[in-house]
Amino acid sequence: MKKIILIITAVVCSMNVAADGFEYNYLAFTRSNGVDQTVSVGDLKIVFQEGQLVCTNADGTTSFPLSDLTKMYFTDEPTGIDEVTAGNSRSTVEVFSLSGIAFGTFADIDSAKSRLKAGVYVIKQGNKTTKIAIK
16 A cells, blocks of 8 residues: 555656645655655656665665655755665764764764764765764
């Protein structure tokens, strides 16, 4: 049933979406951990393969496990918050506040998450920097 609902939503998002005179620029996905992630709807193509919802647009390709998605909706504001992927979860991470204050270096993302209070943080992992939200 969940897959059918996601397919219907994907068909709707592949059209030029406008409601009440507002044009939405992003499709947002809420994961089971409460993290929202947006993708631009410009030239967006969505396919379902091997239990994944795969979004491809001019920015690249983003995959979401279907079992991890709780909500999908259109918005005009990007979240700008990504989750550090499991493939990188075992390398050293540096944690900063949004204003650039260093919170420390941790052995991996899991140990950082367990020691941080609720909030939004900048995580530097190797040459990749991303924002995370901890609830």
